[in-house]
Structure formats: structure tokens, C-alpha cells
Amino acid sequence: MHTTRREGAPVRFVGAGESGEAGAVRDVDLQARFPFSKTELAKLVELTPPKAVALRAHLGIDGNPEYHRQFVFGRSTHDGYSHAALRVMREAIGGGLDMDVVWAEYRGKRDH
Helix, strand or coil: CCCCCCCCCCCCCCCCCCCCCCCCCCCCCHHHHCCECHHHHHHHCCCCHHHHHHHHHHHCCCCCCCCEEEEEECCEEEEEECHHHHHHHHHHHHCCCCHHHHHHHHHHHHHC
């Protein structure tokens, strides 16, 4: 496809995550967009994996298409997390979020 500004039919570019009809689709490497595993994400924010789960739940990261994607390879599944998820988690921790409170709330919800 060749696009010009002054000739031909009007073209509108649709970004990732936007809805709308498209005349052409660019394939995006989703594994590159969601490069971090649960364990890698926990290490990068310097939390234990269980406390990272509590923080992800608190922030609503799992299931949010901007932050999380589940990949299926045959019978196996792999959760991938984006750089945006890492940024949100780091900002929450750096912004003074009390992880002891998050952990206690998470454990309380899980035990009921």
C-alpha cells in the first residue's frame, strides 16, 4: 500500500486497541508487547511473587488488555505483562502505596 497526503482515497490510521473498520491490518508481535512473565514482573518491582499477585489484583492489572495478555501454546498458557503494567506497579510502590495493607486486604479476600 502506498499512501499520499494529497491524492487518492482518504486514509485513517487506527492504533492498537482502537476499534473501527480498516482497509489494511498491521500484524503486531504481541509477545514483544507483553514481554514479562509473572515472575519477571515480581522481580522487577522487587516483590515476592505472591505479593506481586496482590498488587496486580489491587491495581486491576490482570485482565486489563493494556497491561495483560494470556498466550495459549497448545495446551499451555502463558501470561504476559506489558511495560505499562511494570510502570503502573512501580509508580504505585514509589508513590507510597502500603504493601502491607495491600497484602492484608488480598489475604482477607482470598481467605473468605
